[in-house]
Structure formats: structure tokens, C-alpha cells
Amino acid sequence: MTTGSTAIELAGVSKWYGRLPSGHSALDSIDLSVEAGSVFGMIGPNGAGKTTTMRLLLDIIRPSAGSIRVLGSEPKSGGPELRRRIGYLPGELRLEGRVTGRSLLQHYARISGPVAPGAIDGLAERLGVELDRPVRTLSKGNKQKLGLVQAFMHRPPLLVLDEPTSGLDPLVQREFLAMVREARDAGQTVFLSSHILSEIQQVADSVAILRAGRIVTVSSVEGLRQSAxxxxxxxxxxxxxxxxxxxxxxxxxxxxxxxxxxxxxxxxxxxxxxxxxxxxxxxxxxxxxxxxxxxxxxxxxxxxxxxxxxxxxxxxxx
Amino acid sequence: MNAPVLPLFRQAIAQSWRSTLGWTLGVAAALLLYLPLFPSIGGAGSQMGQLIANLPPQLVSALGYNDITSGAGYTESTFFGLLGFALIVIAATSWSTAAIAGDEESGALELTLAHAVSRQQLVLERTLSVAVRLAWLALVSAVFVLALNSSAQLGVTAGHVVAVSAAYLGLGLVSATLGLAVGALTGRRIYATAAAAGVAVLGYMLNAIGSQSSELDALRDFSPYGWAFHHTPLASGADWGGLALLYGFSAAFVVTAVVALRTRDIAG
CATH class of the missing domain: 3.30.70.260 (ACT domain)
Known part of the structure; x- marks a missing residue:
């Protein structure tokens, strides 16, 4: 990944539900560019369009208008090979079932790998999550940790993390922020969202503020701080x-x-x-x-x- | 590193072995309860034969008990056409609606599709996993019928057992693939369940009405149940036309499911 290139590019992207643009609009003509190798934060209240933007990048939903490029490909045509290069943490992570955390992670490794030997255990240890318990017995915070492990474990060039700090206690939040910094130092691009800026302002290079489906500003964290x-x-x-x-x-x-x-x-x-x-x-x-x-x-x-x-x-x- | 073979299929099978075991026990129990009773209640002069003769003929036709005095007729009308039919349809409905719609409603589908999996691959591997489990139930049925054949004096041939099992599986597949298709179209488990169970119930009713008289007999040509059992495969061998309809519709529903899931947004 060469610095200076663009990892994510959205041009005029809109997403509305229903037949007409006058229907429920989740995103209204978003333009956004995330430089490769940077940490980019998206901040906004619930319902601002953060999750919609992230799901568009993974081709879970498709844009109603505009064009999207992720790591040089359009999400739909990029297909599985593009998604293999993205680690994704959904905003509302729901893990159920009798399977243990370990076997769930091994399953995700099979469909997104390869994962280096020991990577799963290393990340689990850092975040402090038990891998041998059935996932349905885990607390929200521990499920969130499993979600982070599956996003980071195959060292993807791009990490898309929707509300990654939600449910994590402050110590684990700090560990998570360290993982994000290490990812950036290793050349990975991190695109994350939060509804609380202070949670990610220590780690983000740039921040986009979203409100009601529009980007109200894109700025460096330092720039925001000066005007705050x-x-x-x-x-x-x-x-x-x-x-x-x-x-x-x-x-x-x-x-x-x-x-x-x-x-x-x-x-x-x-x-x-x-x-x-x-x-x-x-x-x-x-x-x-x-x-x-x-x-x-x-x-x-x-x-x-x-x-x-x-x-x-x-x-x-x- | 080689890509693992059929990862979603393997995961689906691994996660459902308990439920598969349960259905297997159900099928086995039904056969072990019914078939050994045949020598004591079957036969034209038996008590069961007399009881049937005294029932209203419409009821006997609706239940498919016309030929209950032969081993093949007894097996088909008590198991394949009744209890076994209910078992495979319920299994097909629960498995098929969980595979896409249930997974989507629980939120797990989003994360799976965010990995290096195409939607087509997801539909096909999960369809395969449901089909394999249903085929297992059909195989278990066939094995038990053949195992009890001589002790229960059924007098059926192996070829005909294969024919009826193929029809039985096809009937389960119609419900399962329709459940998958409606799940892929709507993402709603309740609609998928209504479709998968509904097609079975509707087919059973059409067949029961169609069996009341020769004028209504044509109705059975529109019923998956009729395609499977109208021409009594256990007594007279495979009904190729019926099998073609069962498996043809199943294949069409799978194609529908693939196209539907590829085109739409996944609900979060």
C-alpha cells in the first residue's frame, strides 16, 4: 500500500429506501476520501448514516446513486476477493449459538483467511476474551471483542469498524486504540465510526462529521479541537x-x-x-x-x- | 494455502447435527412403531381391513388408505404419505427458513457476507446443506423399511423403496427450496415458513380432494403431494413424471433464491 493513494472514495453517494429519492433517505450525496494508511473517523449521532456508509463499502447494501471505490474496486464487482482484504466489525454485532468463540473465529478464518498461526490467540489475549466458551453465554463486551478479533486477525489492508469501542471497558478501549495505531504503522487503513468523538479522537488522523445523512465537515482532529x-x-x-x-x-x-x-x-x-x-x-x-x-x-x-x-x-x- | 472446500456447507452441517439427530430419531421411531404392526392388522381379512371397509369411502380416500391391506400400500399410507410426510415437511421448513431468512433476522448473515463469500455461494452451499440433511432422512427411511421388510412381511422390493424414497425426498425438497427462495426474496422468516409449510399443506389438501372422485382426480396433478405419491411408487415403481416435477420445481426455486439474494440489500 503506497501512501498518498486512496483506500476509500465515495462520490455523490446517496442511499434511499423506497422507490423515489423523496422516500426515506439514509445518505444524501456523500463525498468522502480516505487516504491509504490513515485512520479515518466518522462521527455523528445515531441515525446519521454511519452504519449505512460502512455497509455500502462491504456490498451488504448497494447505493441508490453515486460511485464507490474501495481499495481500487467497486464493492459489487470486487466481490469476495475485495472483501477478503477488508476486516469488518458490524455496528450491531449479534453472535448466537452453541459454538465456542474459537470455532466461530476459525470459521471466519476459513472464509476470509489466511490467518497467521497464533494470530487469533494473540488478539484474544490482548483483548482478554475467553475463546472456549459458547458465544451465546458471552457478555456484550466479550462478543464485541470476538468481533474485533475476527476483523483484525487476517491483517487486512482495510479495517472498517462500526462503533468498535461500544461495550468495551476503558482498559480494553485503550488496548483497542493501540491495535489501531499498530495497524496504521503496519500500513493498514482504518475507517471507524463512533457517536462519541472523544473515544476515537486520540487515534484518528481525520474526522468526518455526519448529520442526517450529510457530511457537515471533514477536518483533522487538531482542527476540530481548535474550534471547539x-x-x-x-x-x-x-x-x-x-x-x-x-x-x-x-x-x-x-x-x-x-x-x-x-x-x-x-x-x-x-x-x-x-x-x-x-x-x-x-x-x-x-x-x-x-x-x-x-x-x-x-x-x-x-x-x-x-x-x-x-x-x-x-x-x-x- | 488452499481455500477450504465448501466452508459454509460444513459450518451448516456442523451446527445442525443435534437437530438432524432429533429428526432421525423421529423418522426411525415412526417406522419402528408402524411397520411391525402390519402383520397383525394388515391383510384383507384382518381387523384393520374390516375397520377400513366400514369407514366412509371418502375418508379412506382422503387418507390414502385404499390399499392399506398390502405391505406397500400400508407403508406408503401410514408413513410416507402421513407421519413421515409431516416429519420431512416440518424439518424442511425449519431448516430452510433458518438458512437465509432466520440468519438474516438474527444479524449473522451480514457478518458472513462481509467475508470473502459470494451471495450465490452462500445460497448454494446452504441449500446443499439442507438437501443433504433431507436426503439423510430419506435414506434412513429407506434403510428402516428394507430392514423391517421381511420381519414385518411387507413384501416390497428394493427398487420400489428407492423410488418412494426419491419421491419422499423430492416432496421435502419442494418445501425446503421454496422456503429458501422466499427467505432470499423477503428476508423474513415468517413469510418463508408460511410458504414452505403452506405449499405442503395445500398440496396435501389438493390431493385429498382430488382423490374423492374421478372427476376431481386432475387436481392431484397440481399437487406436489400428488406428484410424489399419486402413482404409488412403493407398489408400482418410480413415477418419472412426478419426480421430474418435484425436482424441477426444486431446482427452479434454488435459482430464484440465488437471483433474489444477489439483487437485494441485506437487512441489518
């Missing part, structure tokens, strides 16, 4: 509310400022809460002049802030 909104809270000793207000007045990206005094009369603490959009630096420099007794800067909820931003824009257009 943080909620801040701070407490100052030996500062009057007036002095604090004056000090913060000159910061353009600060809003929703509330200043109040807590504690008793003199010697009390001046508390502020506010929202900072984008760069946090000016705010931090400004408050450094006071004696800080309390400080909290909330991790930005990138997804919410981006969706709000674009939601507001969409409303303004109408």
Missing part, C-alpha cells in the same frame, strides 16, 4: 469581582461569563464560569494575574460543539 468550545470554571482569592471582570473583558473568545462571590464577606472567593471558544491561551494568561484557588477546564465536547455550529448554520440558511 470549552467550559471553564475558576475561583480567585484576593480579587474583587470587578477586577476579575476588567481583566477578562479584553478576551474576544470568552462568553457566558458569570462572576459571583462565594464564602463570607471579605476573604471570600470570587468564582467565575464562562465558555471559551477555540484557543484557550488568552484566557489562561489573563487569569494568571490572580491567586487561583480552583480551576477546571472541561475537555471540549468536540462533536457537540461542531454539530451545534453546523446546526446553527443550517438553520440560518433556511
Amino acid at each position: 468550545v470549552r467550559r471553564v470554571r475558576a475561583g480567585f482569592a484576593d480579587a474583587t469581582p470587578g477586577a476579575v471582570e476588567v481583566a477578562l473583558a479584553g478576551i474576544p473568545n470568552l462568553s457566558d461569563l458569570v462572576v459571583k462571590v462565594s464564602g463570607r464577606a471579605a476573604g471570600g472567593v470570587t468564582d467565575i464560569t464562562a465558555t471559551v471558544g477555540g484557543d484557550i491561551d488568552a484566557f489562561v494568561k489573563a487569569i494568571a494575574a490572580f491567586t487561583i484557588v480552583d480551576l477546571a477546564i472541561e475537555e471540549p465536547d468536540l462533536e457537540e460543539s461542531v454539530l451545534k455550529m453546523y446546526g446553527a448554520e443550517a438553520r440560518a440558511e433556511r
Whole structure:
């Protein structure tokens, strides 16, 4: 896989159910390009079209309009040989039956292999899933781990993972993110989705935000972070509310400022809460002049802030 | 590394051995219950013969008991045409509707098709797995009939046992392949079940009505049950026309299933 080439390319892809485009539309003219060897995240609320997009790549469903290329082939004509080169984790993984995890994985290895000897056990050990229990007795998280093993085990050039972190506890999530980084370092392309950006922002190179079947933005995670909104809270000793207000007045990206005094009369603490959009630096420099007794800067909820931003824009257009 | 041979077929067989064993026991039990009773109740002068003679002739025709006094007639009307028929149809319905529609409704089909498997391969391998299991039941029936032939004084020939077993299997295949086709078309197990069981029930009813009089006899030509048993293969040998219809329709339903599943979206 040479860097610079494209692993996934969607051009004008729409998917609607029913006869007419006016029927239920799941995807509305999506354009998307995922560079080979990168980790690409797709974020959006439930029902935004993430699962639909992924199922299109695997030829489980077919587009109503537009063209799709995955690893150089169109999903339908690429057929089994294309899917052999993709590891897929469905969004709603349901594993049933008396078979053990091991024999289920061996079955998937037979229809997508070859799988290197020891690969299944190695991955199972990393994620901490027992392979010798019947799959129907496994918890949701353990089923999800089996799903991850079957997606990763044959080291496919492309991984398509729909909500991979769902049901995983934080330690296993971290292990999963390490597996994604290793896959990227080995030249594999990873296309994953989540409805919570913070779960994948540490690992994704680029992120597409989906809302109601449309891509609202494609950006690097760093770019999103810079435009995101943080909620801040701070407490100052030996500062009057007036002095604090004056000090913060000159910061353009600060809003929703509330200043109040807590504690008793003199010697009390001046508390502020506010929202900072984008760069946090000016705010931090400004408050450094006071004696800080309390400080909290909330991790930005990138997804919410981006969706709000674009939601507001969409409303303004109408 | 060589690609494994028929992986989906092997998986289907491996996952269904318990159910296959259960149906095998059912078929064996039915034959072991009915056939040894023939010497005591068969024969024109026997009690059973007299009982049948006293029943309304319409009922006797509907049940196919006209020829119950011969070993072949007895075996055909008690097992192949009645209890064995019910067993193979129920097995065919449950296996065939699980193979595609049930798998799709459980969500497992999506993941299987996301691997290096074509939809045509999936339909064909799973159809084969259902057909092999039904053939096993037909084989078990044939073996038990032949094994009990002399002790139960049935007096049937091996060739005719093969003929009736082929018809019996064909009847099961019609239900199974229709269940697969409707499952592939709709993805809904309930529709597939209605079709697979419905064609058997409808065929049985048409045949029963058709057997009431010679004017209605033509109805039996439209019934899979009639194609299988109208010309009493255990007594008189293979009915090639009937077998051609049974297996021809089964093949057509398989083609339908392949085309249907290749063309549509898989439900998630």
C-alpha cells in the first residue's frame, strides 16, 4: 500500500429506501476520501448514516446513486476477493449459538483467511476474551471483542469498524486504540465510526462529521479541537469581582461569563464560569494575574460543539 | 494455502447435527412403531381391513388408505404419505427458513457476507446443506423399511423403496427450496415458513380432494403431494413424471433464491 493513494472514495453517494429519492433517505450525496494508511473517523449521532456508509463499502447494501471505490474496486464487482482484504466489525454485532468463540473465529478464518498461526490467540489475549466458551453465554463486551478479533486477525489492508469501542471497558478501549495505531504503522487503513468523538479522537488522523445523512465537515482532529468550545470554571482569592471582570473583558473568545462571590464577606472567593471558544491561551494568561484557588477546564465536547455550529448554520440558511 | 472446500456447507452441517439427530430419531421411531404392526392388522381379512371397509369411502380416500391391506400400500399410507410426510415437511421448513431468512433476522448473515463469500455461494452451499440433511432422512427411511421388510412381511422390493424414497425426498425438497427462495426474496422468516409449510399443506389438501372422485382426480396433478405419491411408487415403481416435477420445481426455486439474494440489500 503506497501512501498518498486512496483506500476509500465515495462520490455523490446517496442511499434511499423506497422507490423515489423523496422516500426515506439514509445518505444524501456523500463525498468522502480516505487516504491509504490513515485512520479515518466518522462521527455523528445515531441515525446519521454511519452504519449505512460502512455497509455500502462491504456490498451488504448497494447505493441508490453515486460511485464507490474501495481499495481500487467497486464493492459489487470486487466481490469476495475485495472483501477478503477488508476486516469488518458490524455496528450491531449479534453472535448466537452453541459454538465456542474459537470455532466461530476459525470459521471466519476459513472464509476470509489466511490467518497467521497464533494470530487469533494473540488478539484474544490482548483483548482478554475467553475463546472456549459458547458465544451465546458471552457478555456484550466479550462478543464485541470476538468481533474485533475476527476483523483484525487476517491483517487486512482495510479495517472498517462500526462503533468498535461500544461495550468495551476503558482498559480494553485503550488496548483497542493501540491495535489501531499498530495497524496504521503496519500500513493498514482504518475507517471507524463512533457517536462519541472523544473515544476515537486520540487515534484518528481525520474526522468526518455526519448529520442526517450529510457530511457537515471533514477536518483533522487538531482542527476540530481548535474550534471547539470549552467550559471553564475558576475561583480567585484576593480579587474583587470587578477586577476579575476588567481583566477578562479584553478576551474576544470568552462568553457566558458569570462572576459571583462565594464564602463570607471579605476573604471570600470570587468564582467565575464562562465558555471559551477555540484557543484557550488568552484566557489562561489573563487569569494568571490572580491567586487561583480552583480551576477546571472541561475537555471540549468536540462533536457537540461542531454539530451545534453546523446546526446553527443550517438553520440560518433556511 | 488452499481455500477450504465448501466452508459454509460444513459450518451448516456442523451446527445442525443435534437437530438432524432429533429428526432421525423421529423418522426411525415412526417406522419402528408402524411397520411391525402390519402383520397383525394388515391383510384383507384382518381387523384393520374390516375397520377400513366400514369407514366412509371418502375418508379412506382422503387418507390414502385404499390399499392399506398390502405391505406397500400400508407403508406408503401410514408413513410416507402421513407421519413421515409431516416429519420431512416440518424439518424442511425449519431448516430452510433458518438458512437465509432466520440468519438474516438474527444479524449473522451480514457478518458472513462481509467475508470473502459470494451471495450465490452462500445460497448454494446452504441449500446443499439442507438437501443433504433431507436426503439423510430419506435414506434412513429407506434403510428402516428394507430392514423391517421381511420381519414385518411387507413384501416390497428394493427398487420400489428407492423410488418412494426419491419421491419422499423430492416432496421435502419442494418445501425446503421454496422456503429458501422466499427467505432470499423477503428476508423474513415468517413469510418463508408460511410458504414452505403452506405449499405442503395445500398440496396435501389438493390431493385429498382430488382423490374423492374421478372427476376431481386432475387436481392431484397440481399437487406436489400428488406428484410424489399419486402413482404409488412403493407398489408400482418410480413415477418419472412426478419426480421430474418435484425436482424441477426444486431446482427452479434454488435459482430464484440465488437471483433474489444477489439483487437485494441485506437487512441489518
